[in-house]
Structure formats: C-alpha cells, structure tokens
Amino acid sequence: MDIRVRFAPSPTGYLHVGGLRTALYNYLFAKHHNGKIILRIEDTDRTRLVEGATENLISSLAWAGIEFDEGPHVGGSFGPYIQSQRFAIYKEYCNQLIDNNSAYYAFDTSEELDEMRQRQQKAGIPPRYDRSIMKNQYTIGANNTKELLEANTPYVIRLRVPLENDIIFNDAIRGEVKVRGRDVDDQILLKSDGFPTYHLANVIDDHLMQISHVIRGEEWLPSTPKHVLLYRAFNWDAPQFAHLPLLLNKDKSKLSKRQGDVAVEDYIAKGYFKEAIVNFISLLGWNPTADREIFSIDELIKMFSLEKVNKAGAIFDLTKLNWVNSQYLRTKxxxxxxxxxxxxxxxxxxxxxxxxxxxxxxxxxxxxxxxxxxxPDFAPYMFEKPKEFDQDFLAKHWKESTKEVLELYLEELRKLDDFSHPSLHNFTEQFISERNLKLRDVVHPLRIMITGRGVGAGMFETMEVLGKEECIERIESFLKMEGK
RNA sequence: GACUCCAUCGACUAAAGGUUAGGUCACAAGCCUUUCACGCUUGCAAUAGGGGUUCGAAUCCCCUUGGAGUCACCA
CATH class of the missing domain: 1.10.8.70 (Glutamate-tRNA synthetase, class I, anticodon-binding domain 1)
Structure with missing residues (x-):
C-alpha cells in the first residue's frame, strides 16, 4: 500500500503549535515510509474565514521545514486541495447517501433544534437529534418531503446512524475503540447553505485523495465513529486512524492562547531556531527511546514510528524548549x-x-x-557606552581604595600594546601581584566601569572585543564621574 | 450530565511480565572561577488507590479516584 497522509488545517488564522506537531508527525511518518504528505485546506465554514490565513499557514509550515508533496501551493493530481473548490463533489456524493438510505433530509429550524435540546437537557437526557419526532423525511413522509424540496424549503442532510449497533474501529495509537450507535448523533452532513460539514468533506476527500493514514489530534476521536459510518455507507475502506495526544497548558487543559503563546509565528518572532522547535515539539508525545535529547530532522524521520507515540497529553513546557534552543545556539x-x-x-x-x-x-x-x-538586551554595553551602573554590584565591590588603584591601573593600561585577552590577563596579574591585591579587586570594578553590569562574559575577553580605545574611554569617564 | 480517551519524579519521557524503575529539563549542593553562565560531580524526586491473573506486574484484567477531550447547520 502506498503511504499517503494529509495535514488538513482550517484557515482561521495562524498555525497553532499543536497543529505544527500534527503536521510534523504526518511529515515524519510519510518520510519514514517514503510516502506522500498532502496539504488540504478545510474551509467549508465560510463564517470563519480569515483573510490571508492560508498563506500564513503555508509560510509557518515552510519555516519549520515541512514540505508537501501535494497541496494548493504545489499542485498534484488529486486536486483541488481547497475544499471550497470541491463543493460540487460533496453534493454529488451526498446524494448517493440519500439514495441508499444512509442519510436523510431534515427541515428543522435552528429554533426548533434549540427547543429540542433544552427539552432534552431538562429531562436529563443527552442532547441528540431525535429523528423519530423532529421534522424530517421519516416523520413527514416521502410526498411531503418531495413537496418541501420542490418549494425550495431550506433543508439539511443528516447521517442516519444505526441505533442498535456498536461502532468499532482500530486506532493505531489507542487500539480498539467501541461506541454504541445510540450514543452517536445524527450528524449534519450538508448544511442548509449547501456546504458540507467537516465530517462529510473530510471522509470524501480522504477517500478520493487515497489517504492511507489519518493522523490527527485527539479532539477528533469522539467524531470518528461518524466517519467510520460514512465510509461504510459509501462502501469504502476506511484509512488507518491515529489520534495524537493533546498538547497541554500547565494546568493540563488543552493548549490555549490564554495561557501563553500558541502561534508558531510568535516563536518565530521571538527568535527560536526552527531546529529547536521541531526537535522539541517532536518529543512531546513521542520518544525514540534513546538517552539523547537532540535530534536532527533526518534522525527524527529515521526513527519515527506511530507505535511509539504516547497516549497521554503532554504539557508544553517553555523551560525545556529554551534549553533545547540553547543547545543549538552552541553548535551554530x-x-x-x-x-x-x-x-x-x-x-x-x-x-x-x-x-x-x-x-x-x-x-x-x-x-x-x-x-x-x-x-542586545543581555549585553547592550557591547554596542554603546553604559548609561546605568548596577548599584548593588557597585556597593559590593567598590571599596575605599578602589579609585586610587584603578587610576594607577588605567595609567599602566595606556601603555599596553597587546590588547588580546591573554595579554590583558598577564598584565593584570602582574599589576595585582606587585601591589599585593587580589584579581577581583581589579576585575570587578573594571566590569562595572566598562559594562555597567554585574554579569557578563570573561572580563578580559570582553575588553578585547571592545578594544583598547573604548575601554580606556569608559574607565576615564567613570573615574571622572566618581570624582565628583 | 452523557460518551470517549488517558494516568511513571514538578515537567518531557525510558523500561513491550523479571531493572537497585533509567535519562533529560527544572531545582539544590559542591568543584571550577574573574561576575554571571558553561562544564563536571553529587543530590532531591515517580509507577494515583484497591483488588485480581502470574513463580514474578509500572507493564495484563476489573473496580475506584483523578484528569482531559467531545457533545453546533465550527473545524
């Protein structure tokens, strides 16, 4: 069997890090098996369209290094890859379902549906479409249905769920999942505006695009029985499902905007390396069983397997992401x-x-x-003279005699030709040993005068980079100020 | 509430019936040292609880508890 997987986001804004992980797992899986990965845009809800969202999605995905074999931006022989351009297909297939009695017409208004749900809620029963009493082709009869349709009455098409049977399917990550038919709602397949819902469109497209594995977030698990029923109704083989564990906030709820950055572009803007993001996110919910943390994308591809994906959700913890990023920073x-x-x-x-x-x-x-x-924020002093001086550090390391010592030091320093850090180091060692001082008696004051701060790289290395002239100017100007 | 999924250190995870339950981040201590880091060493720290099955259970089964997801003419 050819391995074909898809990433199917809805263009409602930016790429969510959870979405990136889903895309990444699809990508790793496809590449591992020499298969194809397809990008499909699920824009069947016209009320939620966001201008530029698709381009945005594609550019974030491209940033992460995920390249698609087929998709709206690269083409392919199973297109179009944008669902809004496939509406005719859905309607046609939906009629097949009407014909074989797997789906039916319903004419309820949203008020009537609300009322039904309220009634059910009050009675303490789960809210579900009750096809035995609502206004649909079964309750009003074939003739009335025909009349209403001919009169252009707004209608939807609903899935006719067999109430008596269990729906069983296999999930690559979770094993066998079983749901009773009576717990599944008669999902709307075609909306009154003639557009399909996600459920219909995704099943038809996955079939037509010959998708072998549907790898998606766990939030889709509850609606998978409906999809399974649809495959059956069309007499199609269902793809292998794999429902990924969720990415979580610190409080273990589904990762959301309220509790921090969730858009990939936020992390791009902050300056994370794509290798770090990809490395880190890949290891949230999957682990190749190695006593290592840092993996290149090629290594991830080589080692990836769906069987080793965890079942439980994973908290998205910035602390470790920062560490991973720092590891890449060292090697570049x-x-x-x-x-x-x-x-x-x-x-x-x-x-x-x-x-x-x-x-x-x-x-x-x-x-x-x-x-x-x-x-730039850690070491602004490398680019301009310090304007502020850390008072705590100053108080701790600036002693009575310091000014006098540093004035002498400055005079000697002027004569130093070789301003490399080993030379500076030797020079300073010699200076202190002649005066019976400790290295810190000179280095700490130098640091505050030259950088204004108490923390930073090695002092002599810092001075070397800044250069002799700049260092001398800073020391002079500080001593002058100190004298006032 | 109903349905479904899930449960190993604070976090990410390893252990595919036999391990003193391992690694990484974080945290703490020590070493190094010129501040802060890095690095090195060490430490802290977990199988949610209860029943089974088995010679043997983190691992298989059941119950309880806890958490999450989903219950739209959204995806």
Whole structure:
C-alpha cells in the first residue's frame, strides 16, 4: 500500500503549535515510509474565514521545514486541495447517501433544534437529534418531503446512524475503540447553505485523495465513529486512524492562547531556531527511546514510528524548549548566527556596529543566553557606552581604595600594546601581584566601569572585543564621574 | 450530565511480565572561577488507590479516584 497522509488545517488564522506537531508527525511518518504528505485546506465554514490565513499557514509550515508533496501551493493530481473548490463533489456524493438510505433530509429550524435540546437537557437526557419526532423525511413522509424540496424549503442532510449497533474501529495509537450507535448523533452532513460539514468533506476527500493514514489530534476521536459510518455507507475502506495526544497548558487543559503563546509565528518572532522547535515539539508525545535529547530532522524521520507515540497529553513546557534552543545556539557557526540575528536587530533599529564585530560579540555571549535574540538586551554595553551602573554590584565591590588603584591601573593600561585577552590577563596579574591585591579587586570594578553590569562574559575577553580605545574611554569617564 | 480517551519524579519521557524503575529539563549542593553562565560531580524526586491473573506486574484484567477531550447547520 502506498503511504499517503494529509495535514488538513482550517484557515482561521495562524498555525497553532499543536497543529505544527500534527503536521510534523504526518511529515515524519510519510518520510519514514517514503510516502506522500498532502496539504488540504478545510474551509467549508465560510463564517470563519480569515483573510490571508492560508498563506500564513503555508509560510509557518515552510519555516519549520515541512514540505508537501501535494497541496494548493504545489499542485498534484488529486486536486483541488481547497475544499471550497470541491463543493460540487460533496453534493454529488451526498446524494448517493440519500439514495441508499444512509442519510436523510431534515427541515428543522435552528429554533426548533434549540427547543429540542433544552427539552432534552431538562429531562436529563443527552442532547441528540431525535429523528423519530423532529421534522424530517421519516416523520413527514416521502410526498411531503418531495413537496418541501420542490418549494425550495431550506433543508439539511443528516447521517442516519444505526441505533442498535456498536461502532468499532482500530486506532493505531489507542487500539480498539467501541461506541454504541445510540450514543452517536445524527450528524449534519450538508448544511442548509449547501456546504458540507467537516465530517462529510473530510471522509470524501480522504477517500478520493487515497489517504492511507489519518493522523490527527485527539479532539477528533469522539467524531470518528461518524466517519467510520460514512465510509461504510459509501462502501469504502476506511484509512488507518491515529489520534495524537493533546498538547497541554500547565494546568493540563488543552493548549490555549490564554495561557501563553500558541502561534508558531510568535516563536518565530521571538527568535527560536526552527531546529529547536521541531526537535522539541517532536518529543512531546513521542520518544525514540534513546538517552539523547537532540535530534536532527533526518534522525527524527529515521526513527519515527506511530507505535511509539504516547497516549497521554503532554504539557508544553517553555523551560525545556529554551534549553533545547540553547543547545543549538552552541553548535551554530558565527556566520549562521549573524545571518539569523541581523534581521531581528535591523527590525528594531539596533545599531550592531557591523557584521564582523557582531560575530565577535555573539561568540563572546552565546553561552550565556538561550536565544540569540537575547543578545542586545543581555549585553547592550557591547554596542554603546553604559548609561546605568548596577548599584548593588557597585556597593559590593567598590571599596575605599578602589579609585586610587584603578587610576594607577588605567595609567599602566595606556601603555599596553597587546590588547588580546591573554595579554590583558598577564598584565593584570602582574599589576595585582606587585601591589599585593587580589584579581577581583581589579576585575570587578573594571566590569562595572566598562559594562555597567554585574554579569557578563570573561572580563578580559570582553575588553578585547571592545578594544583598547573604548575601554580606556569608559574607565576615564567613570573615574571622572566618581570624582565628583 | 452523557460518551470517549488517558494516568511513571514538578515537567518531557525510558523500561513491550523479571531493572537497585533509567535519562533529560527544572531545582539544590559542591568543584571550577574573574561576575554571571558553561562544564563536571553529587543530590532531591515517580509507577494515583484497591483488588485480581502470574513463580514474578509500572507493564495484563476489573473496580475506584483523578484528569482531559467531545457533545453546533465550527473545524
């Protein structure tokens, strides 16, 4: 069997990280089996369309490195891949269901349906369409149905669920799932505007597009029996289902916007590496059984298997994502990091001096940050003179004699030609040993004078990058200020 | 409420009936040291509870509890 999977988002805005994971698992599965992955846009709800959402989805997916074999942006022989362009197909197939009595016409207004649900709720029974008493082709008879249809009365088409039978299907992740027919609602398949619902469209498209595995979020599990019934009604083989565990908030509810960023573009904007996001998200709900945490996309593809996907939901924990990102930060070249960071800096009009200088600063700082984009805030002093000085650090390390010592140090420093960090180190060691001082008596004050801060990279490395002239200016200006 | 799914350290997870229940993040301590980090070492920390099955259960079965998802002319 050819492996064909699909990612089928609805274009209602941005790509959710949960959606990215679903797309990723589909991608890993397809690539692992040398199969195809298809992008299909599920836009059957015209009330929820968002301008530009499809382009947005595609660009976020592309950012993550997920390339589709077929889809609205790349074509393919099973198109169109946008459901709104396939409406005629759905209607035609839906008529087949009417003909073989798997579906039926219903004429209830939404008020009548509301009323029915309220009644049921009051009576303490689950709200479900009651086809024995509502207004449909069974209760009003064939002739009346025909008349209403001819009079262009608004109607919907509902799935006729066999009440007596159990619906059993196999899920690759959860095993056998069994639901009683009487617990399944007579789902609307074709809305009164003539558009299909998700349930109808997805079954028809998955069949026509020859999808072998439906890998989607667990939120679809409860409606899968309806889909199984539809495959049966069409006399089609159902694909293999695999329902992925959900991504969760800290409180274990389904990952939502209220509790943090959920849009992939938010993480892009913050400066996460795509490798880190892909690596991290892949390991939320699946693990290749190795005592490792960092995997390239090729390794993920090689190791992926649906059987090893977990059943329980996974909390989306930023702390570990940051760590994963920091691991990638360590391994990238300065050129790559500069290429990555410069657009971010330019966007905020940050003066990074020049590319070569920036590379040296990144090299200096990268072990102290998780995201490259933290660099300008972590070490603004590498790009302009400090305006503020950490008072706590100052109070702790600036002693009575410090000013005098540093004035002497400054005079000696002026004479130093080699401003490399080993040279600075030697020079300073010599300076302190001649005066019976500790290294910290000089280094800490230097740090505050030159950077304004109490934390940072090695002091001599920092000075080397800043350069002699700049360091001397900063020390002079601080001592002058201190003298006032 | 009904239906369905789920349950290993705080978090992500490993262990596919036989392990002192392992790793990673986080946290804590120590080492290193020039601040903060990195790195290294160590520590803390889990099979929800109860019954079975079995020589043997985190693992299989049942019950309880807990959590989640879904119950639209949304997807």
């Amino acid at each position: 070249s300065m050129d790559d990091l500069a290429d990555f960071l410069i657009p971010f800096l330019e966007k905020r009009n940050f003066n990074y001096i020049n590319r070569e200088y920036l590379k040296r600063v990144i090299d200096l700082i990268k072990e102290r940050i998780d995201l490259v984009t933290e660099l």
